[in-house]
Amino acid sequence: MPKASRAAFGEAILELAETYPNLVVVDADLSHSTMTRKFSEKFPARHFNVGIAESNMVGIGAGLALAGKIPFICSFACFVVNRFEQVRMSVAYNEAPVRIVGTHVGIGIGEDGYSQMGLEDIALIRTLPNIPIIQPADEIETKQAVAFLVNQNRPAYLRLTRQNLDDVNPPNYRFQFGKGVVLHEGRDVALLATGGVVSNALKAAKELAKEGVSTTVINIHSIKPLDEDLILDAAATCERVVTIEDHSVNGGLGGAVAELLSERRPTKMKRIGMSVFGESGSPEALYQKYGFSAAGIKKSVLEFVQAS
């Protein structure tokens, strides 16, 4: 059943709140969108709405964490992560175990347009030495990632979509932090995808098979730390690697994989991501225009395979 990862997050938080009395949530006037509304209604004393003041939210999260609470601070990815100086100092350098939740990532948000799209957040957080980045690809992965984060006494960044996501993982799925998930195995090209574009990568793989191109598809839910061994193995097997992400083409998953491969195993590579500002349009129209649809991914991969 397709579900947005933000919705899965909201449900997970509500379930975990019973077990973890120290779990608290901070919002900045977007609790209807970050899906923490039900938590706020059920646990009003443990929910703090600071209004449209995200810098203050980041610092408040740090203070709550330093006093032993388990804070999830929630807003659109661009609004919370782009308070980067506050994240860098109040959260990261303080080693304050704040769980930063950025929703509405990428052009997948659709009609609201660029101002609301988180397209730089992975690149920003990756520069900080101690904040892992998790981007789940479906409901089951999201819920397990949230449960994992509750038990981690350290800062973390969770990147969530506005749009519904198809299930890509089996019902018996077990989330393993720092590990990629091989969804499909092949020999010509490895597709490394993260978050909202994983299901399109899988669909593209099926289409590519019809064209005689055999693909490995790996869901990279942990962008930091990266599953280096798995990616190096895939590069060794396929000798071609394509990264796919609804994020800037610079500094995100593509950047992380390029850094890894250029140092450890130089491999022919293509990065699919955003290299311009986003814009308004339906999510489907935007994915089609910018090459994140299954057909778009297939086209890019074919061109890459044929040229390399």
Place this chain on the structure above:
Amino acid sequence: MTDYKIHELKKIARELRVDIINMLLEAGSGHPGGSLSAIDMLTCLYFHQMRHNPKDPNWPQRDRLILSKGHGVPAVYACLAKAGYFPNEELMTLRKIDSRLQGHPDRVKLPGIEASTGSLGQGLSIAIGLALASKLDGDAFRVYCMLGDGESQAGQIWEGLMSAPKFKLDTLVTILDYNKGQIDGPTNEIMNLEPIKDKVTAFNWHLIEIDGHNFEQILSALDEAQRTKGRPTFILAHTIKGKGVSFMEGQIGWHGKAPNREQAELAVKEILAAEI
């Protein structure tokens, strides 16, 4: 408050002023102006007001001091050493390689520091988060946040000032070390905070205005803050940058410059000679 207690606190503040000068001399850099303007109030906090235990720096019920104006940290280091968090000799490692005494506060490296700060304008939000946690735990501890006047130009400070009264954080006390100067010049020329009293009052804080070098007033304000229920307290403390060293007092040039040996000797002599 007995006269004896106040006399003891003044003696401690005098010692700590000497420590600040000696640390900065040894470090060769740092911020004497804002350390000396804050030290009287920090002395009252660490040696009278706050419940804390140097032998158990992570005691969950301890009161917290967040030095949002992180560049004034030599004053806090002097307090922590005197209180017994670490040996006095360690003060001389300030700003040196591998030291726990970083140029700006680092809570991960040094027990006793409650928040790493120094990127200005962020400490009040952290203090609010701590106070919210305290409230959830039945007012488990009190939180003191010291702001600089320069950093109070940052928008995030006003986000914090707007939010603390909403949450009725009566365990939170914000102290403005209003020394009227910042690196580029007098605060009222760079970006005037005035009328600061009206602004903070309009934001629904309980406001107390004091002379931040008058121990009776400092202690009475801290006491009044503790008795104030239902909203946070803002202590507007008028101070003098470089207080206690005549050639530094009110001089912007001493915001971020260490004394040389000759200047340090002169300063220490003057501090020790002052009547208390």
